[in-house]
Amino acid sequence: MGGHTQQSKPAATAVYDHPGNAGTTGDGGDAVMARWLQSAGLQHLASPLASTGVNQRLLPNLLMQGYGAQSMEEKQRLLKLMRNLNFNGESASEPCTPTTQSPGGIGVSEGYYSPVFRGDFGAGLLDLHSMDDTELLSLLSLARGFELETSNMEHVNSEPFEPSHFMPAVNYSFDGDFDAPTSQQQKPSPDTEAAAGFPPVDKKNNARENNVAKIKVVVRKRPVNKKEIARKEDDIVTVSDNASLIVHEPKLKVDLTAYVEKHEFCFDAVLDEHVTNDEVYGVTVQPIIPIIFQRTKATCFAYGQTGSGKTYTMQPLPLRASEDLMRLLHQPVYRSQKFKLWLSFFEIYGEEALIASHRKEIEDTMEIVREEMKLLAEVDQPGSLIDNYVTQLSFVLSRKAASLVSLQARLARFQHRLKEQEILSRKRGPR
Ligand SMILES: Nc1ncnc2c1ncn2[C@@H]1O[C@H](COP(=O)(O)OP(=O)(O)OP(=O)(O)O)[C@@H](O)[C@H]1O
Incomplete structure (x- = not known):
């Protein structure tokens, strides 16, 4: 050179x-x-x-x-x-x-x-x-x-990697007819896999799959609800494309001028507020169903702030997954392998967890109130710089206002859930 x-x-x-x-x-x-x-x-x-x-x-x-x-x-x-x-x-x-x-x-x-x-x-x-x-x-x-x-x-070379559950080129179809081979086999051959709608597994692709991530993070944006619209709250999330979004964070300068800070985040997929639960299923769980038949474990879980739509999003998924599992199980290629299907369902969200999380919110709000009381006591002293205190107080008060609003919403949801679980209406037995 x-x-x-x-x-x-x-x-x-x-x-x-x-x-x-x-x-x-x-x-x-x-x-x-x-x-x-x-x-x-x-x-x-x-x-x-x-x-x-x-x-x-x-x-x-x-x-x-x-x-x-x-x-x-x-x-x-x-x-x-x-x-x-x-x-x-x-x-x-x-x-x-x-x-x-x-x-x-x-x-x-x-x-x-x-x-x-x-x-x-x-x-x-x-x-x-x-x-x-x-x-x-x-x-x-x-x-x-x-x-x-x-x-x-x-x-390192001999360490086996599991194939990815999210090979994008795969377009599994559960509706097609499966011309199944009749031979009994533990592991389907490339031919049978192709017949069952799996992509043909070639060695080159296998090598590529080995380096593919096993986790897929999908974000779903919930639409602004009626209460938020009534309160004239801003929609703070913009979906930029199908893999990134922008969070608009409202902020206050020290002189109390409001401004918005933008934060961009990328994910494996971002679904906007218009997508249906079926589309969510198609992006998240559907691609991993056939992989289960290759003796691979698959997990899907939701993570998010309270009220962000975890239950709304997750609730239909097990049913849709079961339908597809059943459909695949009935294909001759799998019927001959005598797979068994067990289903269990439980919600890890008991009474105690509900109460504990509600208590935490109340404690957080109380902490802000204590801060406010402290500032008020200080501002009451002779010779104090009133401007500084007013600024600090405004901060504390705006945090408290936001906390109270979220506390109120939380309380409504809390009551709703208690009713749903028939805790409020449950008759107490004799002590
Ligand atoms: N994509 C959506 N489209 C329409 N409504 C939605 C959507 N996501 C959530 N909602 C509504 O928003 C409200 C809160 O949703 P949901 O109960 O699923 O939240 P969550 O994250 O499970 O809350 P929590 O953590 O308190 O259980 C519900 O009334 C739900 O119907």
Whole structure:
């Protein structure tokens, strides 16, 4: 590489091209990192950290913590890149297309999926077959968050990974006719799998699946309800696309000027307030049903603030999943294997948990009231700077107002649930 080229080329690319760097695991990792970032036109981010000898395992974290990515756009691209890496690039709902020409990077007109890059590195899509073992191992240590010693290579290579439950190219259909083979077999052959609607399993794809994430995080936005509309509350979540959303956080400056801070988050899928429960099922649980027949365990759970729609979203899923399970069980290919189906259902949300969480909310509100009382006592002292106290009091009071509103809503839901569970109307027996 000539001196001129080296200067004008981004440092990350120079690290990759340097022949002396290919031999060690660490430098191999730098090169992989550089190529990975280059695939999204972010190669300039690798140079400051990689050249200072930062442990390449920490690089993605450091980049996300703001040591590298400066602009919102860079952070967004980096997030998408990391997500694509997680999913081997194939599940990305849309390519992570750069909006500007980065220095030495890929031009807009070429795009990440230009033939030049498709064969090597797509946006976060690593061609594992084109890498040597050293590169692959450093990549694995990056992706899996732990260091792989070359002496452990055999162990690592023999460690079995379960196939992903979320292979995006899979479009399982439960409605098609299944021409089942009659032979009894524990594990369906590739032919029977294809006949049952599974994608044909080839060895190349298996290798790719091995590096695919096993967890899929899907966010569903609940519509603003009537009470929130009546209270003229703002809708603070905007779904940007099917994989990212923006939270608009209302804030107050010290001088009490209101402003809104935007926070962008990326997920594997984001469903807006218009999606139906069936669509939620199609994105979340449906793809994992056939995997259960390959003796893989699958779990689906909801996480979220109270009133955010966990019950509304989760309640129909077991029924839909059971329907599909039954349909698959009746296909000749599985009927011959004599699978058995057990179902159990319980809600981990008893009376005590309800009361405990309600008590916590009351305690939080009381804490704010105590803060307010303390401030009031201070402001009452002679010579106190009234301006400061007024500002602080406003903060405390606005927090209290918000708390009281949420407490009120919580109380209504609490009563509703108690009624639902027939706790309020239950007649007390003689003591
Ligand atoms: N996607 C939605 N579309 C329409 N209504 C919804 C949606 N999600 C939730 N809701 C409504 O919002 C309210 C709160 O939802 P839900 O009870 O599911 O919340 P939750 O997260 O389970 O709350 P908690 O943690 O208190 O049990 C319910 O009245 C529900 O019908």
